[in-house]
Amino acid sequence: MPSNFLIVRLGSLGDIVHGLPVAAALRAAFPSARIDWLVDHRQRAILDLVPVVDHRIVVGRSVGGFLEAARAVRRQRYDVALDLQGLLKSGALARASGAGRVVGFPRRDLREPLARVFYSETCPVPAGQHVIRKNLSLLRSVGLDPNVSEPAFPLDVPESSVLEEVLRRLKLGRGDRFALLNPGAAWPNKRWPPERFGRVAAAIAERHGLRSAVLSGPAEEPLAEAIVAASAGTAVATPRTTIADVLAIARAARLMVSGDTGPLHLAAAVGTPAVALFGPTDAARNGPWSGRDISLSKYDGCSCRYERRCRLAQPCLFEIGEDEVLRAVEERLARIPAHA
DSSP states (O other): OOOEEEEEOOOOHHHHHHHHHHHHHHHHHOTTSEEEEEEEGGGHHHHTTOTTOOEEEEEOSSHHHHHHHHHHHHTTOOSEEEESSOSHHHHHHHHHTTOSEEEEOOGGGOSSGGGGGGOSEEOOOOTTOOHHHHHHGGGGGGTOOTTSSOOOOOOOOOOOHHHHHHHHHHTOOTTOOOEEEEOOOSSGGGOOOHHHHHHHHHHHHHHHOOOEEEOOOTTOHHHHHHHHHHTTTOEEEOOOOOHHHHHHHHHHOSEEEEESSHHHHHHHHTTOOEEEEESSSOHHHHSOSOTTSEEEEOGGGOSSTTOSSOSSSSOGGGGSOHHHHHHHHHHHHHTSOTTO
């Protein structure tokens, strides 16, 4: 029976969130095992909130950082290394660990097919699966059924003074609910117009009595300010947040409206009801996990799938109208259990 596991998923934030059920399943099946995670230095913060992971090995940006991480994992003598990323870099690090078994996806399911040379074995991935199920498919290599139960997202969400400040700005008390809007994304192709978010915020306040808090990452403050300006006084910008703050704010929110980006997946992981806006990425593969959540998608007609920038005059995401979002908001709120 294996007793030492290495999970390799370097980034990005949303992809790491989608890998957490693998760590949860391993811990449930092997409670005394050592479970380590190899992660890019920019994404370390999320794993600090995951109690089922024993050690986080950080990969720096330089060649020296890569070699240092390779040496660190080599010392641990893992039984099994699971590469959830499917890149040459992640495959090479998994192999460098010296694990007795290095497990990855079949060539056709790899982002960089040459990564297959680093694996000692692969596990089949049924076509059309959500990325969470794709990740869980690797558990077959250690005798676990990837479909036996609902995925778990083991996250410790600490108290947040930033959440308290958000409530103060919204003129709400502890326990009062609000909507959470997230306009930013690393890819410009994933950003819905902020003015539309602002008008949606005003309508949510009028129809559902929910004021809105607006998240923004580094250099995204102008997006948040544009939403606030267009919200008729119903939205406020959040202060600068950490990953822990985003989790705390999301858990306190009644609803989140967001494009396909890290904060959306953090919110989904803590059970926040979501309306998700998808253009160049596939909601069936990357969308919120809960069957109650709603994804509005223009992926089928997208001409720039999985491209950071749209090559057309207007991104397909812009084809999602405000009325469509508001209908989805109403439907998603109606799906919330009465006791929640």
